[in-house]
Amino acid sequence: MCDLTKGGYVTTLVNPYVKFVKDLKAFFEARPDLIQRTLSNVFSMRMIGNKTHGDLAEVAMAEFIQLFVPGYSARHVGKDMYRAKSHEEDISVKTPDGTELPISLKAYGDGPLQLSTNKTSSMFKLLSTQPDRISDTEKIREILTSPAFADFRQINVLPLIYDEKKMRCNIMIFDAGRAMDSVTSINLVTAGSGRKHPVYRFADASGNYVCEVRYGDEAANALQRGLWTHTKNALQCFSSLTGWIQYSTNTTVIDLVGAALVADKPEQKAALQLLEKESKKDLLE
Structure with a gap:
């Protein structure tokens, strides 16, 4: 597995995002306990429903970056802003120099991974032409640099990959530049x-498998269209920020989510203030 944070292919990604990825990895290495507990909480949401963890992962990672990662702030974009989005994004991260980074967070099982939802196909x-x-x-380069692949x-993309059978998870980055440069056949x-x-x-x-473009006609699910890869079959195109870490339910x-849902706003605010205070104390340990 390549390392995007040093040497080689790091320049194939957008520079501000590369810096963010590097800083995020450094923080994970310094405080593995914080990301381990966060991901344990996220994937515990699968007990509520098979897809619940995906949306809550967006909220959790935005809060994690906002609260813990030095120099960065983050906010969850939210579904109510979907029509106003200029990018396919779930989280907006502000870098130390004020650059806004739109990030698409993907919480998927270890296997097929959707990189881009190409709704227009x-x-x-x-x-198909x-x-x-x-x-x-030359034809492959022409295709990959065409407006059709602009999105x-x-x-x-920030993928949170989990292996439920082994109760482990991994934050893995797909190096699109390296992957596309390696393509010699379609x-x-x-x-x-x-x-x-x-x-x-x-x-x-x-x-070796790199990625694939799925579906296309009206009979296909629009949300399934686009560019996909595979965390096992295209492992050479990924870099891990955390390595495989064990998580527990x-x-x-x-129970806390359930209690919050039936509490009134003053009670929720009091609980929120307490949790934020305790989390900040953890950062100082």
Whole structure:
């Protein structure tokens, strides 16, 4: 697994995001206890529902950055702002120099990972005008730098990956620049693994899987369209910020959510102030 925070391919990512990733990794290394407990709380939400953890992960990581990471502030963008979003983002992070970073947070199981939701299906439509197999390097570069792939090039993705069977999780960064530079072939795949819709699969010179563009027509789920990769099959394209860390289910946080939902606002504010005070004390330890 490559290390995006030093040397080599670090320059293939957007510079302010690279700096943020580097600082985030340094903080995780300095205080692994804080990220471990945060992720344990996040993935405990799966006891409420299979998708509950995803939305709460956005809230939790925004709060984590805001409260703990020196020099940075963050806010959860929220679904009510969806139509006003200029980027595909869940969290907005402000860097020490005032730069605003839109970040798309993905909480997925160890396996398929959606990198970009291409709702207009521009990627698939472009590829469908090409031969079923593309191996010409210049043509591949032309495709990857085309307006159809512009949305993906502008996204900073922060994946929170979990392995529920082994009760472990990992914050892994997909180095899009390195991945796309490694692509030497794009192939149309129409069959296998119970496939209902065709995909365009990207591979490197050794035939290793890099990523794929899924679906495209009206019969496909619009939210499933776009660019996907795989945390196991494309491991060479990822860098870990935390390594695999064990997490445990915390039933107390579930009880706390329930209690907060039935409490009135003054009680909620009092509890919030207490929690923030205790968290800040933890940072000083």
